Amino acid sequence: MAAPPQLVVASPTKEEAISGVISHNGILPGRLGELYNAFQERREALGLSNPGTVEGISREVQRDVFLNNASFSGLRAELTKAFSAAPLFQVAHSLSMGSQVQPPYSYMVLYGSPRTFMQGNIDNEMQFSGRFNWRWTSAFVSKTAVQLTSQGNMVSLENDYTGSDFSASLKAVNPSLLEGGITGMVMASYLQAVTPRLSLGIDAFWSRPAAAYPPELNVSYAARYKAADWMACGQIIPDRGVLEASYWRRLTEKVETGINCNLAFAGIGPGGPMAGPQKEGQVTIGAKYDFRTTSFRAQIDNKGIVGCLLEKMIAPPIRITFSGEIDHKTVR
Numbered sequence: 161m162a163a164p165p166q167l168v169v170a171s172p173t174k175e176e177a178i179s180g181v182i183s184h185n186g187i188l189p190g191r192l193g194e195l196y197n198a199f200q201e202r203r204e205a206l207g208l209s210n211p212g213t214v215e216g217i218s219r220e221v222q223r224d225v226f227l228n229n230a231s232f233s234g235l236r237a238e239l240t241k242a243f244s245a246a247p248l249f250q251v252a253h254s255l256s257m258g259s260q261v262q263p264p265y266s267y268m269v270l271y272g273s274p275r276t277f278m279q280g281n282i283d284n285e286m287q288f289s290g291r292f293n294w295r296w297t298s299a300f301v302s303k304t305a306v307q308l309t310s311q312g313n314m315v316s317l318e319n320d321y322t323g324s325d326f327s328a329s330l331k332a333v334n335p336s337l338l339e340g341g342i343t344g345m346v347m348a349s350y351l352q353a354v355t356p357r358l359s360l361g362i363d364a365f366w367s368r369p370a371a372a373y374p375p376e377l378n379v380s381y382a383a384r385y386k387a388a389d390w391m392a393c394g395q396i397i398p399d400r401g402v403l404e405a406s407y408w409r410r411l412t413e414k415v416e417t418g419i420n421c422n423l424a425f426a427g428i429g430p431g432g433p434m435a436g437p438q439k440e441g442q443v444t445i446g447a448k449y450d451f452r453t454t455s456f457r458a459q460i461d462n463k464g465i466v467g468c469l470l471e472k473m474i475a476p477p478i479r480i481t482f483s484g485e486i487d488h489k490t491v492r
Contacts, residue, residue, distance in 0.1 A: 208325035211359035221418035234258030248272035339371035401425035464488035
C-alpha cells in the first residue's frame with residue numbers, strides 16, 4: 161500500500177515571520193500589524209540596496225585611490241601559489257627591500273570556503289597576525305583577528321549583520337574583565353540606505369585603556385551619497401570637534417580621483433587649553449591609473465608630502481610593488 165502523500169509547507173521568510181507575530185499577537189492591536197505591513201511594502205518598493213558599513217563609508221577614496229593601506233618605502237615582491245579554488249587554498253611568499261615598515265620576509269597561508277575564512281601571516285622576526293571568519297548565515301558573520309608582535313598584542317572580536325538595505329556591526333578590541341571592570345575598546349555602528357543613493361549612519365566608540373582611567377564615549381554621524389560615477393560622504397564627531405569629508409570620481413574606465421578633507425577643532429568647550437581652541441586641518445588629493453597589468457597611484461597633501469605606488473603583475477603568481485614618499489618640508 162502506497163504511503164499517503166506528505167504535505168510540504170514552505171518555510172516563511174524573516175519578514176513574513178515578524179509580520180505574523182505582530183498581526184496575530186493578541187496583546188498588540190491589529191492596526192500595528194497593518195502599519196508594519198504597509199511600511200515593509202513601501203520599503204521594498206524603494207528598491208534599496210546594501211550601503212556598506214560606516215567603517216568603509218569612504219572606501220572608494222581611502223582604499224581604492226589613496227596609499228594609506230599600501231604605502232611604504234622600497235620594493236616588495238610577492239610570489240603566490242594556489243593549490244585549489246573550491247575551497248580556496250593558497251600560500252604566498254613576500255620579500256621587501258629598503259622599507260622600515262615591511263618585514264624583509266613574510267609567509268602567508270589563506271583558506272576560504274562558503275562558511276569559513278582563515279588567514280595567517282608570520283614574518284622573519286616571528287611576528288604573527290591571523291584572521292578567522294565564520295559565516296553563520298548569508299547575512300551574519302563573526303570575525304576574529306589576532307596580532308602577536310614585539311610592540312604588543314591585539315585581539316579583535318567583531319560581528320557583522322548585512323541586511324538588504326542596512327549594515328550593523330559590533331566590534332571589541334582587547335576586551336578584558338581582569339582589572340575589576342571592563343577595559344578595552346568597543347565600537348558599534350549602523351548604516352541605513354534612505355534612498356537608492358543616500359545613506360545615513362551612526363557610530364559609537366567606547367574606550368577605557370585601564371580600570372584607573374574613566375571610560376570615554378564618542379558618537380559620530382555619517383552620510384554617504386553614491387551616484388553612477390561619483391561619491392561624496394561626510395562624518396562628524398561633535399564631542400571631539402572633528403569633521404571629515406571625502407569626494408571620489410571616476411573620470412574614465414581606467415582613471416579614478418579622490419580628495420579627503422579632515423578638520424579638527426581641539427579644545428572647544430570646557431576643559432580646553434589655556435591658549436584657546438586649536439585648529440588643525442589636512443587635505444589630500446590622489447589619483448589612480450589602471451592599465452592592463454599595472455596600477456599606478458599618486459597623492460599629495462597640504463603638508464607637502466608626496467607619495468606614489470606602482471604595482472606590476474609580472475606573471476599570474478608574481479607581483480612587484482614599488483613605493484616611495486617625499487616630505488618636502490624636511491628634505492633639504
